[in-house]
Amino acid sequence: MLSPEELTRSIEELCHSKAREFALLGYDNVTGPEIWACVSARYKDGLPALHRIVNDILSLKPARYMDWVMVRAIKGEPFDP
Numbered sequence: 001m002l003s004p005e006e007l008t009r010s011i012e013e014l015c016h017s018k019a020r021e022f023a024l025l026g027y028d029n030v031t032g033p034e035i036w037a038c039v040s041a042r043y044k045d046g047l048p049a050l051h052r053i054v055n056d057i058l059s060l061k062p063a064r065y066m067d068w069v070m071v072r073a074i075k076g077e078p079f080d081p
Contacts, residue, residue, distance in 0.1 A: 014057050027062055035060065038068045
């Protein structure tokens, strides 16, 4: 079982990996913390099981990320990773 620090580190690494994938697709300014903010915005009732978190990060598509960014911009919400 992972300690809380190891879990956090693993999620951060996965988000940075997804950000690098987005960069390969032409989305150069996306960061790991932004990926996590986008994915975790759906978790209103606390963190789900680890397998769901991993799936949500790995299955994140640029279109969904851009929708999230646009909604935040329209609402005038500041980004605070």
